[in-house]
Amino acid sequence: MKIKSSLEGNTLIVNLFGDIDHHNTEIIKRYIYDNMSHSIKNIVIDLSGVEFMDSSGIGMILGRYKEMSEKMGTVSLVGIRGNMERIYTLSGLYKIIKNYDTIKNAVNSLKL
Amino acid sequence: MNKMEIRFDAVSQNESFARLAVSGFLLYKNPSVNDMEDIKMAVSEAVTNSIIHGYDDSGTVRIYCEIENDALMVEVEDYGRGIENIELARKPLYTTKPQEERSGMGFTIMEAFMDKVCVISQKDKGTKITMYKELK
Numbered sequence: 001m002k003i004k005s006s007l008e009g010n011t012l013i014v015n016l017f018g019d020i021d022h023h024n025t026e027i028i029k030r031y032i033y034d035n036m037s038h039s040i041k042n043i044v045i046d047l048s049g050v051e052f053m054d055s056s057g058i059g060m061i062l063g064r065y066k067e068m069s070e071k072m073g074t075v076s077l078v079g080i081r082g083n084m085e086r087i088y089t090l091s092g093l094y095k096i097i098k099n100y101d102t103i104k105n106a107v108n109s110l111k112l
Numbered sequence: 113m114n115k116m117e118i119r120f121d122a123v124s125q126n127e128s129f130a131r132l133a134v135s136g137f138l139l140y141k142n143p144s145v146n147d148m149e150d151i152k153m154a155v156s157e158a159v160t161n162s163i164i165h166g167y168d169d170s171g172t173v174r175i176y177c178e179i180e181n182d183a184l185m186v187e188v189e190d191y192g193r194g195i196e197n198i199e200l201a202r203k204p205l206y207t208t209k210p211q212e213e214r215s216g217m218g219f220t221i222m223e224a225f226m227d228k229v230c231v232i233s234q235k236d237k238g239t240k241i242t243m244y245k246e247l248k
């Protein structure tokens with residue numbers, strides 16, 4: 001698992017690479033927590049470099065959504081596809097968290 | 113018939129190993145990418161459940177696979193806490209660990225990605241998940 005992040009205004013963009021399973025969600029959670037600040041209102045989670053994700057990833061994304069909602073902020077996803085998309089649909093996550101094809105589109109939609 | 117059996121510590125580092133071991137075993141059948149991805153997903157769910165829910169501290173997970181013609185059977189077994197109400201546990205969104213950011217989707221995912229999923233469990237004895245899939 002590799003993680004990178006950058007700031008775009010008050011949005012934290014987190015790029016994930018590799019597999020997202022229960023082992024790695026603990027690492028991702030801690031990473032996001034360590035890179036969080038009061039001024040950050042939105043998180044964009046970029047999954048285009050992710051090869052595998054199971055229900056642990058769904059739980060981790062939902063957890064960030066709950067935290068950001070308390071701050072009146074949002075969580076958006078980029079690059080969900082294949083089996084990741086199937087569990088995103090199956091779990092109902094798609095109803096509350098949007099998926100974009102590019103980071104640019106995700107960030108732009110936050111400016112509207 | 114071709115068989116494979118592994119046992120490993122119930123620790124989260126072994127989740128990726130479990131997925132790779134089962135998919136590696138299947139390789140000689142030249143499975144489709146879709147089948148391979150589906151099986152990895154289901155194995156990951158069952159193994160993660162054994163690690164998170166089966167044991168409070170240390171324990172062992174056993175995986176046993178059989179291939180007969182194009183039919184795959186995968187068993188994922190632990191010797192831990194067991195499931196008291198299997199019917200309830202299999203319901204979508206049901207989880208006993210919401211505080212740990214679980215979504216209660218594991219069983220639903222196993223059922224969606226495999227042809228058939230059987231659960232045998234006994235309190236304080238352990239849990240055995242048996243999954244079947246016809247390789248295309």
Ligand SMILES: Nc1ncnc2c1ncn2[C@@H]1O[C@H](COP(=O)(O)OP(=O)(O)OP(=O)(O)O)[C@@H](O)[C@H]1O
Pocket residue numbers: 055056059157161162163165166190192193194195201202206207208209213214215216217218219220239
């Ligand atoms: N091997 C096991 N040993 C003991 N209890 C289990 C086991 N597997 C599942 N359970 C019980 O069944 C419930 C439902 O499992 P399921 O995998 O569907 O959801 P979850 O693991 O709680 O959440 P998620 O899989 O979405 O992260 C669990 O919360 C747990 O109480």
Ligand SMILES: [Mg+2]
Pocket residue numbers: 055157160161217218219
């Ligand atoms: Mg589970």
